[in-house]
Amino acid sequence: MQQIKKPHPAMPDSLSDFALGKLASLEAKNQRRTLVDTARSMAMALSVDGGAPLISFTDNDYLGLSTHPDVIDAAKAAADQFGAGAGASRLVTGNHPLYRKLEQKIAALKGTEDAAVFGSGYLANVGIIPTLVGKEDLIIADELVHTCIHAGVQLSRATVKFFRHNDVGHAAELLAEHRAAHGRCLMVVDGVYSMDGDIAPLKELGLLAQNHDAWLLADDAHALGTIGGGRGSMHATGAEGLVPLQMGTLSKAVGSYGGYLAASKPVIDLIKTRARSFIYTTGLPPAAVGASLKALELIENDQEKVARPVKLARTFAAALGLPAPDTPIVPLVIGTEADALGASDALATEGFKVIAFRPPTVPEGTSRLRFSFSASHRDADVDRLIAVCKKLGLGD
């Protein structure tokens, strides 16, 4: 019989000591994060750690499609037909036939020649950016772009200059100063900023980019399915033809999982040939692709549903004296981490889940509640949220 080896004798554990020290310093700043079990069900109700159901005003399921029966059925049918997993990278044997249909649907919705579907939005950005620019090139980016854009920028090794949030004049100054010294140039923004809920001025930025032979990439993670009749930020801002790179995710309004780039055919062909996070990773499970396909069909065909999240966000903001939002996201900046956590806890006591976002997700001193609205919220849910916020002294 084989002898079972004893575990190694205890060693000085500098690794765990490092982790403990780091966690303690984050804890002291109220910046430690913890995972809780969250069981989501229909109509934005969720249970945290098995507790009483809360109404969620915090997730990105803007249309409630993650629990839509037709979307769930489509996921089941895809799994039945093609299996639970893709089995390999798309360039090996993981490219099940639903991918092609999904890419065609995304390209049609976005008004582009073609599209590439990635494993996630994060993977899309870390793949697209280094494929298009390198060491000799320039990236001009909004200072508030999502963290996965920062990761893509770093991987590209291009020179990067950040402009003040949504400040087209500052972007122009940076281009005037730096563009000539570099080969290719990428301008990168979020179509909708997830922590502030505002929209990038894509028309102005697109024209500026064109004048400097720069390529504009808009991350539409929070824009697909929510603005521009569901087609995203380029259509919402009248910037058709000015955004050659429309990137986004299938995990928010689409209610499934995956990321995409919609662009011209040559660009998509290049991405599929060169983007490392497209090539060297397993394809999405067929269920996720099947669910996305069905969800996009629902988005195309139900404009009332698409318009509802912004409508509810506006009702809420007006009642609390907050600026009128153009997206389903309403930020309420509180200030310190502790105060934001306290406000989030107070809302939970009243039956609402609204996460407190803290640094480094948002800038220091701007910890906030981020309210996100979904087509699945009932009018009565929003009315009660308004009443509770007023009672707690939030807003106004």
Ligand SMILES: Cc1ncc(COP(=O)(O)O)c(C=O)c1O
């Ligand atoms: C603006 C933005 N871009 C990209 C992502 C990443 O997308 P995914 O969740 O599909 O990785 C997110 C959120 O997760 C996001 O908010």
